[in-house]
Amino acid sequence: MKRRKGWAFWGIVLLIGGMLIAGPTPAAAAAPAGTLKMAIHWGLSADWLDPSSNSALIPSQITLYLFHDALFKPMPDGTYSPCLAESWTVSPDAKTYEFKLRQGVKFHNGDTMTAEDVIFTYWRYKANQAKIIHDKTEKVEAVNPYLVRFKFKEPFPDFLEAMLPGSTTIGWIVPKKYVEKVGEAGYKKAPVGAGPYKYVEFVAGQRLIAEAFDGFWRKTPSIKRLEFSIISEPATRLAMAGRGEVDIATLMQGVFYENLKKDPKLRMLAPLSPSRWTVYMTAQWDPKSPWANPKVRKAASLAIDRKTLADIHMPGCGPIGGLPLEGDAMGVELPPDPYDPAQAKKLLAEAGYPNGFHGGKFYPYEGGYWPYGEQVANYWKAIGITVDTVLLDRPAWFATRQGGKMKGGIFIDNIQPATIGGRLLYLFGQTGYGNYPDILEVWSKYQKETSAKVRKDLIQNIQKMIYDRTMFIPLTSTNSPAAVGPRVKGNPWKIQPLIWFTAPFEDMELVK
Amino acid sequence: MMEKAEFDYLLKIRDLKMHFPVKAGIVMDRVIGWVKALDGIDLTIKPRQVLGMVGESGSGKTTLSKALLLLEKPTCGEILYEGKDIHSLTGPDLKAYRRTIQAVFQDPFASLSPRLRVREIISEPLEVSGTLSRKELETKALEALRTVGLDTGLIKVYPHELSGGQRQRVAIARAISTDSRIIILDEPTSALDVSIRLQIIHLLMDLQQKLELSYLLIGHDLAMVAYMSTDIAVMYLGKIVELGETKELLQNTAHPYTQALIAASLPDHPRLK
Amino acid sequence: MRGEFWNELKDIWRRVPKIAVIILLLLIVTALSADFLALHDPEIGDPRQRLLPPAWEETGKWSYPLGTDTMGRDVLSRLIYGSRVSLIVAFAAVIIAGCIGTFLGLLAGFFGGWVDQVIMRFTDAWLSIPTVMFGVLMAVILGPGVWNIVIILGGTFWSRYARVVRGETLSMKTRDFVQLAKIAGCGKARIIWKHILPNVFSSVITLSSLQIGIVIVVEASLTFLGVGVPPPKPAWGLMLSEGRGGLLAGYWWLVIFPGVAIAMLVTSFNVIGDWLRRYLDPFYRNIE
Amino acid sequence: MKRYIIRRFFLGIIVVWIVSVLIFGATRIGPDPALMIAAPGADEAELSAIRDRFGLNEPLPFQYAIFIKKAIQADFGESVYYGLPVAEILWQRLPASLMLVGAATLIALGFGISAGVLAARRRTGFLNNFLRWFSFLGLSMPNFWIAMLFILIFSVKLQILPTGGYGTFWHLLMPAFSLGWYFSAGYTRITESSLLQVLNSEYIKLCRVKGLTEFAVVGRHALKNALIPVVTLAGMNIVLMISSAVAIEMVFGWPGLGLLMYHGAVYRDFNVVQAVILCISVLMVFMNLLVDILYAYLDPRIRYD
C-alpha cells in the first residue's frame, strides 16, 4: 500500500521536475514515470521471453510487444505497420523479399540493430512452422547493413502473412551478439530485445516486471514500470482492481462483467479478440451421418440464438456469419444466420429427420468455455438434435483435436489466426478433418497464385462455397473484457481485435 | 463319545520348551538373544484331575496354556494326546482334539464376541468343528445354558446386556458345549466381584464332578487354587519347581519359592496373622 | 420384542444430536424426491430469465423462488437436484474408500508380517501423497465426470480407513474372544468376518461420518478448481464455483444458498460423526 | 532411539520410492503429452522434437530410470509449460508454501489446542459451545469459499487487508487464516479427546491429590501428555495442508507449491507435477522423522525402545 503511494508520489515529483526542466515540451516526451500493475489470468512461460521459442499463441504476445519489436507488426495504424523495417518490396513472382531496416534502432543492451541480427533471428527461429519456412528458403543475405534480402525456392506469397503474430514470430528480432554471448539458456534468463520495455524480473507463475526503455525508437514509454501479477481467480482479480491494488484486471466474464458495470470506480473495456467460435462438424464427410446433409447443418445453425449466446457468455461480442475478421481485405463479410427454430425444424423434416436425430459426440471448447458449448447443445436439443457432450480441459482438448481423435464428432473450434488465409490454412491443413474436392482445388490454386487480384477472387470464392454448404457454423466473435481502474488514461487497447492485449505498451498512459 | 481307555492320561507334556527370540537391527532384524518362557516342562494331566498352577506373573503359566490350546508352537518337546503330538494333528484328529480341549479366560467382558448373540457364541465351537444342523446347534446351546444355570431366554441376547457373572457362565457354557474333557481355566474369577466369585467357582466344581472334566486351573491366588484343585504345580521362571497333591504340597513344602508363596498369603482372620 | 426395539430406538433418539439428524434426513428426502419437488429443469435455463433475485426481492419472481443464475437456471431446482449429486458423490466415494481401506486394513492387521509391511508401506505412500493434489492430477487425467470424481475420491480416501482398521484389527487380534475362536478351531476367514469385522465396523462408521464431510468439501474444492463435477450437472460445489463471482458482484443468491447448503450438510455429518465417536467409544460413554 | 529413527528413515525411503512409481505411472496415463504442448498444426517432426526435448521418446521403464537418476541429483528436468528447469521453479515456490503452511499450522494449533483445552475442561458453557461451533464451521465450509468471504469482508468491505499477491506480512494473513481455520477443528477434537483421556488417568488423579494447583495439573502434566497425539496429527496435517492449500493459493494468487502443482496438472506439465508431489512426499517423510524425534522428547518411553 505504502509503496504504491510512494511510487505515485515520486512519479509526480519526477514528472513535475521533468516538466520544469523541459519547459513547454509535450508530456509524452517527458521521462517515464509511475507504475502500472495488472492482474492477468494466464500463466506466462519463460519460453515466451524469447521470440525464437515463442509459440505465437495469443497469450504469448504480451511478452513480444513488451520486450521485442518486429520488422513489421499490427499497430493502431494498420496490420502491416512498418517497425524495424521502414519498408519492403516483394518481387512479382513472390520469391524475393527485400526489407529496408530502420537505422539507429538500439537493443536494450545498447547494441545497434543491423541486417546481421535479422538473418541471425531468421535462422535461429525454432517455433511453429519453422521447418516449413526454412525449407522453402533458398538464401537470406545482407545486401548492406540496413537491407536484408530473402530468397525462396518457390513462390511464397504468404510470407508476410506468416510473419504476423498468431502465425509465427520469425520477424521479431533478437540481438545476435548478445545471444551468442549469453547462450540460449542465458538469453531466457535475461532477454534483451528492441521493444519499449526492458526485462526486470520474471517468476514463473507469479509475476513479470518490466521497466521503460528510454532508447526505444518509436517513442519513450510514458509509464516507468509495468508489473504483471498472475492471479488465476477472477473474483480476486476483480477485488484487486476494485481496491486499486491493480489498475487492470483481465478476463471478467459472466457474473464479473455484470458486476463491473455497477462499480463506478472501474471501467469495463472489452477488446475484441481475433478468435472466432465456430462449430466444426467432422461427421459431414461420412455419407451415412445426418450431418452429411447440408440442410441439417443449416438447421443446426438456424437453431442457435447467437445474440443471446453472446450476451450471456461473451458480453460485447456479436454474431458472426463467416470466418474472417472484420476489415480483412481478403475476407467476405457474410450475414450471420438468424435465430429461427421453426425454419430449422422445417429443414430437419425436409432432410428426413422430423423428430430430430442423435448427433454423436460433441466437444465444447476447453475448460472455461464449457457453459458456452452447453448452451449451444441446449439450442440443438430444442429442435431435436441430441448430442453426447464430452468435456475436455485445455491440454486434453488440444491433444484430442490435434491428434485427429475428434473424427466423427462435432466440436466448437476457436479459430485464432488473424487473417482469412491463416484461418483457411488452419482449417484445411494439418489440423483439418476433411474437405470437399472442389474447395480444395480452388485452395491449391490460391496457394500457388502470385497475382494479388486473382488471389483475392479465389479466396473469396472459397469463403462463399464454405458458406453455401454450411461447412462450418460460425457462432460469435470473442473478446476479453477487462476491469480498468481510474489511474489508466484512455483506452489502452489500441490495436484490437488483432492484438487483444493492451498493446502497444509505449502508448499507455497514467492519469496525471 | 469315543472311549479312550487305553491311555491313562489325557495330556502328557514332555520336556516342553518355548523360547522367544529377542530381535534387534536397523533394517533387517537379527536375533540377539532368547527369552525362555518355558524351560523344560514335564507334566501329565489325568482324567478328572483338577490341576492348579500357581506362580507369579511372567512365570510361564499362560504360555503353557497357549501351547496346549495350539495358539503357540513350542520350540521343542511334545504334548501327547492319545499318543500323538497335538501340534502334528491334522484333519479329523485335529477337530477332535479341538473339541476335547476348551478354555475359560479371566475377563468375562473380553472373552465374548460383542457382536454375536449368546446362541452363536455358545454353539460356535460345535459349528466350526462338526456337521450339526442349526436346529441341533440350538438344542445343544440351550442344554449348555441350562447346565450352567442360566435362563434359556438369554439365548437371543448380546453379551453387553449380561452382567459379569452371567457372562462368565456363558463362557463356561461355550467351553462345555462340545463335550470337552479338559478345560483350561486361566484365572477364571479374578475379574469378578467378590460376591460372584464363589458362585462361579462352585459352578465349575459341580460341572467337574458331573461331567467328569479335567481342569488346568491357572491362578495367582494360592488360597483359591488350593480350594479347587486336586493337585498343584508351582511354576517359577519357566520351570515347574514343585508338583504334588494339594494337601501334601501345602503341608510339606519342599521348594523355597513355594514356601515364600505360602508365607505371603494373607491371613483368614486377624488372629492368625 | 417389538416394544423393546422401539424403546431402544427412542432411547437413541433421546441422545442423538436432533437438529443434525433432522437436517440430514430432510436432505435425503429432498434428494430422493427431487423429481417432484423441482419446479424447473436444473440443467437447461431460460436465457430471458437471467440473474433474477430471490422472489422476496423487488425484481424477483415467485416462479423462481430463490432466483436464477447467469444462464437463467432456477437456483432452487438446482439446489434440490444438487442434493442428489452431492449425496451420491459423497456416499459413493466414502463407501468405495471404506471398502478398500477396511479390506486392506483387515488383511494387514490380521496377517501381519510381510503382508502388513507391503500394505502399510503402500498406505504410507498414499498418505504422504497430497490428497487434493493427487485428486487434481487424476481428475485432469481421467477427465471430468461425476463417476470419475467418485472413483478419485474413493481411491484417495481409503488410506485413513486402512490405518484405523489395521490398528483396531491388531488390538482385536489379541482380545480373548478372538483367541477363544482360534481355540474353537475357527478358520481365518470366519474369524475376520464374524469376530473382527463386526467389531471394527463401529470405527469404520464413525470415521465415515467424519470423512463424508471432508469428501463433500474436497469435491467442492476440486469442482472449484475446474476438475470436479462438470457442468451442467447441478452439484452444490459447482454452483458455488460458477457463482462465486456473485459474492462480490451483488448476486449473493448464487453463492449464499449453495454455500449454506454445503455448510449445513457437512456440519450435520460432522456433528453426527462427533456424536457417534463419543457414543460408540466406551470411554466417552462412561464420562458423559 | 537412534535405531528407531534410522529405521523410520529407511521406511521413509521406501515410501518415497512407492510414491515416485505411483506418480510417474499416473502422469503417463492419458494422451500423448507432445500433442498438448505443440502449437495447433504441428507436424510429426515438431512433435518428435518436443518428445526429444522432454525425453518422451524412450520406453517407459527407461524414462522412469532417468527420472529417478536425475531426481536424486535434484534435477527434475525442464518444465514443459514454463520453459524453465523445474528445480529452479520449485525453489522459488517452496518458501511461499512453507510460509503459508507454517503460519496456518500455528493458527490452527493455537486455536485448536486452546479450544480443545477449554472444551475438555468445561464440558458445557457458552464459550465452549461457541468454540466448538466455530471450529465445526471451519470444517464445514470449503476453504476457497471461506477465502472469498474473507476477501469480501476484509478487503472489499473493511478495506484493511490486501486482496491477493505475495510479499508482506499482511498478504499472509488471510490465506493463513482460511487454511488454518479449516484444520483447527481437527486439533480441537483430538486435543479434547486426548486431554479428557489424560485427565481421567491415574497419574492426573495423583497430581490432584498431591495438591497441585489446577494450572500445574492441566498446564504441565495433562497437556504434555495430551499433546503427543496432537503432534502426530500436526505432522500428518502439514502435507494435507500443502495440498489443501491449492484452492486457497488459487484464490489469493499465492505462489506456493499447490498452485504450481495445479497449473502443472492443468497444463499437463508432468515434470512439474512429478517433482512437486515427490518433493512433498519427501517433506512428509522428513516431517514424520521430525515428529518421531519430537515424540521422543515428549514421551521418554520411546527413547529407550
Place this chain on the structure above:
Amino acid sequence: MDNNTLLHVTGLKTYFFSFAGTRIVKAVDDVSFDIRRGDRLAVIGESGCGKSTVAASLLRVLPPSAKTVGGEILFEGEDLLKKSNREMNDIRGRRIAMILQDPMMSLDPVFTIGRQLGETLERHTPLRGESLLRRIKELLTAVNIQEPERRINQWPHEMSGGMRQRIVGSIALSCEPKLLICDEATTNLDVTLQLQYLNLLKELQEKTGVTLAFITHNLGIVAELCTTVIVMYAGKIVERAPVMDVFDSPAHPYTKALLDAAFGLQDTRKRRPIPGEPPNLANLPPGCSFHPRCIHADDRCRKEEPPEADMGPGRSAKCWHPGKE
C-alpha cells in the same frame, strides 16, 4: 467430637448426575463415620458400592459428573466441604494424602521421578534447591530405594512395578500427612509384592504415626493390617466395628456372607457363595438394598429401610435383624 477424632464425617451424600441431570446415581448416600488418630481403618465392599467415591469426596477430587450434595466432613475440626478450592489444594497432599487404585499407572510417564517427588515438596514446603534434593533422597531411601541419586533422573517406565509403588508411597508421605487413604492400592499385584507393600506401609505408619484408611475388597488385607472396619453396600455403610468383632461375630448378613465367601489357606472348609447379583445403584430395590440376596429377609426388610442399630462400643449395623445366625 474429641481431640482423638481425626476425621468426622456426617451425612455425606455424593451423587452422580448423567444425561444432563436426568439420571441420578446415589453413589454415596448418607454416610457417617469417624476416624481416630493412629487408626488403621478398612472400608470394604464390592466394586461399585461407593467406597472409592467416599475417598474422592473427602479430598474433593470427584469427576465432573459427580457432586457432593450434602453432609459435613470435619477434618481436625475444619469442614472440608466449606473450604475453597485453593484451601483444599493446601490440604491435599500436605495433610491428607492418597495412594490410588493403580500405583503402576499413578506416575506421570513424561516426568522424571525426582521431578514428581520434588513437585509435591515444592508445592507444600519451603524446601528449594539443595535442601529439596536432600529431602527427596531421604524420602527415597526411606522407602528402600537404592541409589537415590541415580533414580531421581529416571523415568517411571524404567522402574519395576514394586519400585513404582514405593515411589508413589513416598510421594504420599513426603509432606508427613495426618491421614493416608489407600484406595485398592494392592490390586493387580503378585502376592509377594503385595505383602512387601503392606509391610512397608505398616512400618511407615509406625515411624510417622500417620492414620491409615484402607479401601479394599480383600478381607486378607483387613485381617492382616486393620484395626477398625467399615462395610459398605450400595452406597451406604451397613456395618461398623473393630476388626476382631467383624471376623468373630459379624452383625450384618452381608458382612457374614462376605466372610463366608472368602478363601483362606488356613481355613479350608467349604465356602458358601452369596446368592444373586450386586445391585445396580441407579435402580435400587426398596427397603433394605441387600434384601434380595439376604437369607433372613422378611417383609419389613423388603419395604422399610433399616435404621442403624447400635451394637455396643464402636459397633453398629444397618439391619432389621443384626447378628442373626
